[in-house]
Structure formats: structure tokens, C-alpha cells
Amino acid sequence: MPADPQPSVTSPPPRSTPSGPVEVRRSTRRRKSVSAYREGDRTIVLIPARMSEAEERRWVAVMLDKLAAKENRNVLGxxxxxxxxxxxxxxxxxxxxxxxxxxxxxxxxxxxxxxxxxxxxxxxxxxxxxxxxxxxxxxxxxxxxxxxxxxxxxxxxxxxxxxxxxxxxxxxxxxxxxxxxxxxxxxxxxx
The missing domain is CATH 3.30.2010.10 (Metalloproteases ("zincins"), catalytic domain)
Known part of the structure; x- marks a missing residue:
């Protein structure tokens, strides 16, 4: 997925998780939607600029779980x-x-x-x-x-x-x- 073309607000530096660094990009044009994708070894999470830090933490966790589930499609027999x-x-x-x-x-x-x-x-x-x-x-x-x-x-x-x-x-x-x-x-x- 390409980078978010919308104007963004600077977020804190990327954090690291067991699956690699996470970078949160805030966008002033995003109203409700949250999305995430992998870019090399890092995870990019796109969120609305108006989200609180608590909402950001919650959505980052949700999106990391969703990405992990999507990537885990190679199901065990x-x-x-x-x-x-x-x-x-x-x-x-x-x-x-x-x-x-x-x-x-x-x-x-x-x-x-x-x-x-x-x-x-x-x-x-x-x-x-x-x-x-x-x-x-x-x-x-x-x-x-x-x-x-x-x-x-x-x-x-x-x-x-x-x-x-x-x-x-x-x-x-x-x-x-x-x-x-x-x-x-x-x-x-x-x-």
C-alpha cells in the first residue's frame, strides 16, 4: 500500500514491537478511518490527527492484531x-x-x-x-x-x-x- 497522500501531522518517533518498528502517521484529512500496512520491516498505522493518545494506542494494538491475522492466513492443518x-x-x-x-x-x-x-x-x-x-x-x-x-x-x-x-x-x-x-x-x- 502506498504512503498516505493526505497531509499529516508529526507523530512521535516510531516504536518497536516484536514484529518490528511501528510508525504512526496522523492525517488532518482522515476523519474516521484507520488503516495499517507493512513497509519493509516496519508497520505504518494511519490515523486521524484528532485522535487522543489513548485512542492511538488502542487502534495501534487493534491494527497490529488485524495485520497479524491477515498474515497468518497460512492455516495450520x-x-x-x-x-x-x-x-x-x-x-x-x-x-x-x-x-x-x-x-x-x-x-x-x-x-x-x-x-x-x-x-x-x-x-x-x-x-x-x-x-x-x-x-x-x-x-x-x-x-x-x-x-x-x-x-x-x-x-x-x-x-x-x-x-x-x-x-x-x-x-x-x-x-x-x-x-x-x-x-x-x-x-x-x-x-
Missing amino acids: DRELSERALRLSEQFFGGRARPASVRWVTNQNTRWGSCTPSEGSIRLSHRLQGMPEYVVDYVLLHELAHLLVPGHGPAFWRLLEAYPRTERARGYLEGVVAAGRLPHHDVAGEE
Whole structure:
């Protein structure tokens, strides 16, 4: 995507994230739209000049997640998903959660994942495909935890405390659900 041709307001110098530096460009001509794109190893986020610093921080995080999801379109197959579940079980649960099968399904439209502990089977909704890795990992860990603890009681949530991105992933998923109730915007955030 080419640079924003609109006049811009100077923003603070670029910041760095694990995915590289982020440069925020403010435009006096932008009213509502926010967009982002990669330029080499840096991320450019285009926002209206009137946005507050808090709104800027929120939108930068949203747009980084959207770009990561877009770039993560090379979806894991069922075999890779199973291997990932085993790695997560080892890392966060000492390898105690051992699923017999882990697979994507297309018939789960109201849940992100499900688990049948008696069979050791875990199913993830195809709607997770393309979402950031930390979100898929959270849902996998959530279902792995059900192999160890049924229900959603205190012991279940204590298991998930080991994953440092639990709260962020839950917030992301809540945002996806909430966004489903709003008018549709494209991946770049344009209205």
C-alpha cells in the first residue's frame, strides 16, 4: 500500500514491537478511518490527527492484531494443530493433557472450541483460522485444560493462569463477538 497522500501531522518517533518498528502517521484529512500496512520491516498505522493518545494506542494494538491475522492466513492443518496442542500441554501443563485428536471443524459457529474428555478429542472452530497465534493457543489451552478439569470452576481457571496471554486473548475474542454486531469494516479498518 502506498504512503498516505493526505497531509499529516508529526507523530512521535516510531516504536518497536516484536514484529518490528511501528510508525504512526496522523492525517488532518482522515476523519474516521484507520488503516495499517507493512513497509519493509516496519508497520505504518494511519490515523486521524484528532485522535487522543489513548485512542492511538488502542487502534495501534487493534491494527497490529488485524495485520497479524491477515498474515497468518497460512492455516495450520489438523496434524500441525495436534502437534501444537502437545507442545502447549508440555509447556503449560507439564504434558499432562494428552488429546487423542485435535482438529478444525466447520459446524461450530457459536463456540470457539469444544472438548470431549471421555474421548480425548478437541475441536476448534474454523472461525479461529487466520486469528493471531496467541488467540488460537489460548483456545487450544482452554480445551486442553478441560482434559484435566471438567467445567469452569476455580481449578480450571488456575490452570489457565499459566498462559500469560489469557486475558488478552479473551479480550480479542470478546471484541470479535462484539464486532459481529457492528456494521462491517474491511480488514484495513476503512469505513
